[in-house]
Structure formats: structure tokens, C-alpha cells
Amino acid sequence: xxxxxxxxxxxxxxxxxxxxxxxxxxxxxxxxxxxxxxxx
Numbered sequence: 001x002x003x004x005x006x007x008x009x010x011x012x013x014x015x016x017x018x019x020x021x022x023x024x025x026x027x028x029x030x031x032x033x034x035x036x037x038x039x040x
Contacts, residue, residue: 001013001016002040006030006034009033009034009037010030010033010034013028013033
């Protein structure tokens with residue numbers, strides 16, 4: 001998943017979770033998502 005900013009990445013991940021992993025929605029905050037991100 002990609003985002004041009006941290007906020008973009010957060011929104012992309014949230015959309016992915018809602019679509020593919022609804023049981024995880026609301027369990028990860030932005031800090032957790034950014035900690036897992038890898039820079040290209």
C-alpha cells in the first residue's frame with residue numbers, strides 16, 4: 001500500500017481494513033500503521 005503523506009497512507013490502510021479485514025477496523029491507530037510502514 002502506498003500514500004504520498006502519512007495521512008494518505010493512513011486512509012489507504014483504513015480503506016483496506018474496511019474492505020478486507022473488517023474485524024481489525026478501529027484496532028490500529030495511526031502510530032501503529034506508521035511504525036509498520038517501509039519507505040521505498
